[in-house]
Amino acid sequence: MASTQSRAFPDMWVDPDDDPRDRDQIEVVDELTNLQEYLRAYRLTLRLKTEGLTPEQLATRSVPPSSMSLLGLVRHLAKVERDWFRLRAAGHKGRRLYWSEADRDEAFTGAVGDESVVAEAFADWEREVAFAEAFVQEHPDLGETYTYRDSDTISLRELLLHMVEEYARHCGHADLLRECVDGRTGQ
Secondary structure, three states: OOOOOOOOOOOOOOOHHHOOOOHHHOOOOOHHHHHHHHHHHHHHHHHHHHOOOOHHHHOOOOOOOOOOOHHHHHHHHHHHHHHHHHHHHOOOOOOOOOOOOOOOOHHHHOOOOOHHHHHHHHHHHHHHHHHHHHHHHHOOOOOOEEEOOOOOEEEHHHHHHHHHHHHHHHHHHHHHHHHHHHOOOOO
8 A cells, every 4th residue: 555645634644535444435234244344444544554654663662661663563463363363263273473482572572673574564464464354254154153272262253343442452552653753643
């Protein structure tokens, strides 16, 4: 997606009439479609809030002692997408992203202003989002449940609601982080 900037409101990303997340144009349809659309809009919001920044800007930390940064949020959300859809719901075996017993906060602590770290983070996030979207397409029953190795069981409905909540919370963080980096505000 090309970097955007509002002409009417230069401190925002796009003019309100051009916002690709415009909820006013979405019809009220079935529950699955609505959940997918909210999640799509929040994923797009994260993308918008990270556009046009250098690796150093993406890795800029918030207020100490927090290790939160925009790059850390991308890495964290790649991890969350993988954990919930690939490892938990699909039951794949494999490693968790940006997490270890030694550093459970690796998504943030390892978010450094290096081009290769940025490229890897976005590639991981995009791959896990694509997997999640394909998984939901193949398993559209909101009542279907998945049991993880810790014996927790979750339905697709709960999983999608959790992901909407996860992105909503972190997009709020991204608003503040981006404003600190270059003064652009959320919308």
